[in-house]
Amino acid sequence: MVEPAARHLRTYGQIAWLWIRAAWQYPTSFVLLAVGNGMITGLDFVGLWIMFAHLDRLAGFSLHEVALLYGSASFALAVADTAIGSVERIGTYIRTGRLDQMMTKPVPLLVQVCADQFTLRRLGRLTQASVVLAWACTYVDWTPLRALVAVSMLVSGGLVFFGLFVGFSCVQFWTTDATEFANAFTYGGATVTQYPLAIFPREVLVGLTFVIPVAFVNWYPCLFLLGRDDPSGMPEVFQFASPVAGVLTMAAALLVWRSGVRHYTSTGS
Amino acid sequence: MPGGWGTLHVAIATRAFRRYSTYRAATLAGIFTNSVFGIIYSFAYLALWEANPTAGGYDAQDAVTYVWLGQALLMTVALWGGGTTDDLAERIRTGDVAIDLYRPVGLVGWYLASDLGRAAYHFLTRGLGPTVIGLVAFHIALPASPVAALAFAVSLVLAVVVSFTIRFLVASTAFWLLDQSGVKVMSGAFAIFFSGMMLPLVLFPGWLGTLARALPWASYVQVPADIWLGKHAGGDLLAALGFQLFWAVVLLGACQGVLRLATRKVVVQGG
Numbered sequence: 167m168v169e170p171a172a173r174h175l176r177t178y179g180q181i182a183w184l185w186i187r188a189a190w191q192y193p194t195s196f197v198l199l200a201v202g203n204g205m206i207t208g209l210d211f212v213g214l215w216i217m218f219a220h221l222d223r224l225a226g227f228s229l230h231e232v233a234l235l236y237g238s239a240s241f242a243l244a245v246a247d248t249a250i251g252s253v254e255r256i257g258t259y260i261r262t263g264r265l266d267q268m269m270t271k272p273v274p275l276l277v278q279v280c281a282d283q284f285t286l287r288r289l290g291r292l293t294q295a296s297v298v299l300a301w302a303c304t305y306v307d308w309t310p311l312r313a314l315v316a317v318s319m320l321v322s323g324g325l326v327f328f329g330l331f332v333g334f335s336c337v338q339f340w341t342t343d344a345t346e347f348a349n350a351f352t353y354g355g356a357t358v359t360q361y362p363l364a365i366f367p368r369e370v371l372v373g374l375t376f377v378i379p380v381a382f383v384n385w386y387p388c389l390f391l392l393g394r395d396d397p398s399g400m401p402e403v404f405q406f407a408s409p410v411a412g413v414l415t416m417a418a419a420l421l422v423w424r425s426g427v428r429h430y431t432s433t434g435s
Numbered sequence: 436m437p438g439g440w441g442t443l444h445v446a447i448a449t450r451a452f453r454r455y456s457t458y459r460a461a462t463l464a465g466i467f468t469n470s471v472f473g474i475i476y477s478f479a480y481l482a483l484w485e486a487n488p489t490a491g492g493y494d495a496q497d498a499v500t501y502v503w504l505g506q507a508l509l510m511t512v513a514l515w516g517g518g519t520t521d522d523l524a525e526r527i528r529t530g531d532v533a534i535d536l537y538r539p540v541g542l543v544g545w546y547l548a549s550d551l552g553r554a555a556y557h558f559l560t561r562g563l564g565p566t567v568i569g570l571v572a573f574h575i576a577l578p579a580s581p582v583a584a585l586a587f588a589v590s591l592v593l594a595v596v597v598s599f600t601i602r603f604l605v606a607s608t609a610f611w612l613l614d615q616s617g618v619k620v621m622s623g624a625f626a627i628f629f630s631g632m633m634l635p636l637v638l639f640p641g642w643l644g645t646l647a648r649a650l651p652w653a654s655y656v657q658v659p660a661d662i663w664l665g666k667h668a669g670g671d672l673l674a675a676l677g678f679q680l681f682w683a684v685v686l687l688g689a690c691q692g693v694l695r696l697a698t699r700k701v702v703v704q705g706g
Binding site: 201206221341342343345347350 | 463619623
């Protein structure tokens with residue numbers, strides 16, 4: 167189990183490295199892409215900051231607290247997007263017949279799809295998320311348990327987004343041109359969790375907890391980090407349940423992936 | 436834009452409209468995604484306007500209406516970049532643009548016509564779709580008056596033209612860089628921020644607000660939305676449309692200028 171996993175990881179690394187070198191063929195574009203991506207997320211946070219120029223608290227949360235939510239959600243998304251964001255393009259691979267080529271190679275399909283067209287430009291988001299998160303962390307009253315919850319939050323959040331990226335991209339096995347459908351859950355999930363979930367009606371919060379479990383990406387663990395009572399009165403144990411949500415989302419996504427691949431028939435193009 | 440806009444350009448626009456209309460599942464998926472974001476931002480704005488009920492001179496209904504107009508305009512105005520200018524960038528990269536250059540029809544007019552066809556399709560689907568959902572779910576405001584509705588339509592066309600010129604200039608960088616993608620991402624970042632898509636420009640404080648409202652990107656979302664909301668009336672309304680027209684004319688001139696420079700380069704390269 168461990169040995170093949172390590173081998174897959176190495177293969178992934180090799181494919182990713184090829185794409186990094188390929189991107190360097192257009193160095194100006196490469197740099198502009200990285201800067202541009204950093205700018206998108208940077209300006210995104212400026213937007214939040216401008217919002218707070220007009221109010222002290224958003225649904226009872228201060229700028230520092232919202233920054234913690236924003237930074238942790240953005241970080242989790244950035245890790246998943248950098249590592250496996252290419253999975254979004256399955257529809258294109260199916261249409262162009264590229265997926266057929268990949269299937270003939272002795273490397274697991276998911277590893278190839280995720281590493282394909284790997285791009286470091288997404289590091290812009292990761293950098294921005296880290297800076298915001300680090301700044302927000304200086305306002306947390308740290309204890310060893312909180313530090314543990316924070317680490318598990320970041321890992322689990324990454325896993326939840328891994329799952330959402332892979333799972334919802336599989337829709338493309340059935341309808342190849344509906345790429346954007348997945349965005350509602352991946353980028354939409356990241357946007358939702360940038361805000362205190364207390365701004366949403368309770369039904370939405372229930373959906374974000376039990377159906378698309380993005381509330382576990384940061385909302386519940388951050389309530390613990392901030393020492394706040396849950397405004398929606400959910401069980402306190404949820405604040406420690408992020409790893410469970412991460413593993414379950416990942417497992418569900420892999421099941422969907424397997425059924426998608428089994429369902430797949432080549433377009434013959 | 437040189438004269439001679441007639442049946443040919445209408446034909447180009449019609450083809451572009453049909454071409455985009457073949458991607459039905461993509462359109463439905465897009466309407467769904469725009470609506471999900473509309474819902475998320477509506478609740479965020481409602482929380483903001485609950486804490487500050489007069490922020491930026493908007494009330495809560497103005498703010499929620501603004502959210503759904505933004506989602507409706509996103510693809511119509513091609514805020515992230517792309518549209519038919521992506522074809523141009525690809526043809527520059529492959530050298531096929533040399534063929535376009537000796538066609539007896541202006542390159543800018545050709546791509547503008549097809550982009551207007553694209554925009555018409557996106558307006559009728561990804562514009563109207565989210566607007567209906569916003570109307571049902573969040574009771575957004577309808578245009579303040581028949582004049583506002585008409586002016587909104589004019590403003591929308593101008594928004595597409597201004598956006599087209601900037602996307603054309605971005606695609607033209609491929610003449611020098613071969614690949615437009617880096618410039619495109621940066622340009623998209625500016626467009627999202629300075630168009631008012633991310634946050635209404637009326638909330639931008641001080642000099643940042645003054646700057647944002649003077650840049651061409653304000654034509655994309657803020658100006659059409661304010662016209663829809665009835666924030667401009669009388670002479671002020673004409674000034675708002677004049678602002679968009681000013682940028683459209685200036686930037687169309689820039690497109691022609693850049694094309695002339697680039698043409699020299701293509702000839703030197705031999706295509």
